[in-house]
Amino acid sequence: MRNSLLFTFLWIVGLLGCNSKSTVETASVEQNSTNATVDGLYIDLEGVGTAYDFYTWTSDRxxxxSAHRGGPYPGFPENAIETFENVLNYTSSIIELDVAMTKDSVLVLMHDDDLDRTTNGTGKVEEVTYEYIQSLFLEDENGQLTSFRVPTLEEALTWSKGKALLTVDIKRSVPFEKIIEEVRSTDSEGHAALITYTFPAAKKLHSMAPDLMLSITIRNEEEIKRLEETGIPWTRVIAFTGLAERPREFNQALHQRGVFTILGVLGNLDQSAVSRGDQIYASFVQNGADILATDRPIEAAEAIKTMTPSQSSKSKYFIK
Incomplete structure (x- = not known):
């Protein structure tokens, strides 16, 4: 039976458990032939083969x-491992994170070129040493200082094993080689997908690491054609369809190729949910979005939890 049935169980557990941390209970499921397992709200992919299967679209998906920048909330700053853990206390989630590089070539989690907005330090990441960054503390989005430190990419990759799928946003100053080396050295090929924004970048990354999953921006039929011209197989693609809702027919065209769609609801669409009600998240999914990349992962997960299909066909993977 397809691995996707196993992961279907995960998302049922996760989405039903996002009201409160107290609702989270440990679940156990039978292992299948690939030894992919589920424990509570965590994902455990044994290898890259299970990632391919997980990201192959099926009608029962x-x-x-996907928690943008890890899903920051008050008291939990962006791109912090403690923030990732906080989101997973409420719902299973893909974790999107940003990677920058220090003066001495250490890969750290940081969105901005500068340290000023998110830490109690100052200066450009690429102009300071890792030793300096180690001395800093992260600030949340309200500017409140926390006790959390800036993690390295290696720490995040190691933490995520058996817990979460990652999508890695590579800042322009970071060589692709460094990212791939870190993914390889931590045996993270099975759960770390790399984000690209241009077709040349996607083609380069695929040539360097053809086994890795790539998140590639595909927003229209022309970009579907351009992707196919790169020679990257659809089995390695997760389609980021942009920050505006796409026609149902376009999403279906990607589904017919076995591809998951990620709709970026962060920004305007998240704000629409705040003003019009969180049920709008369900409408995005009904229109063909498979993954909602959001600044409000806990609320979005709660809104779409009622959309899970009947559990009757997935009894093999139920909690014992």
Missing amino acids: IPMV
């Missing part, structure tokens, strides 16, 4: 959320 369960809608997911």
